[in-house]
Amino acid sequence: MPKYLDEHQMKPFTAQQLRELQNAPPDEFGVTHHDVLFNEEENKIWCVLDAPNKEAVEKHHEKAGLTCEWIREVESTRE
Numbered sequence: 001m002p003k004y005l006d007e008h009q010m011k012p013f014t015a016q017q018l019r020e021l022q023n024a025p026p027d028e029f030g031v032t033h034h035d036v037l038f039n040e041e042e043n044k045i046w047c048v049l050d051a052p053n054k055e056a057v058e059k060h061h062e063k064a065g066l067t068c069e070w071i072r073e074v075e076s077t078r079e
Contacts (some may be wrong), residue, residue, distance in 0.1 A: 001050045004057045006068040010043045029056040
């Protein structure tokens with residue numbers, strides 16, 4: 001499955017909520033979290049997601065009330 005990297009604001013999420021999201025099952029758009037990186041001081045999250053396409057990533061974030069500043073398809077050295 002393709003991987004996507006995106007950036008958006010951290011608020012309203014807490015660090016604990018992000019840790020819980022890390023292992024969430026696939027959502028209705030087929031998106032799962034490969035990794036979630038964040039910086040509370042800068043109010044930023046960078047998600048590495050497994051998703052069927054960019055549109056699924058957009059819908060995944062829209063459902064949470066978030067808008068990504070950017071979304072890029074990427075490759076990972078992890079399996």
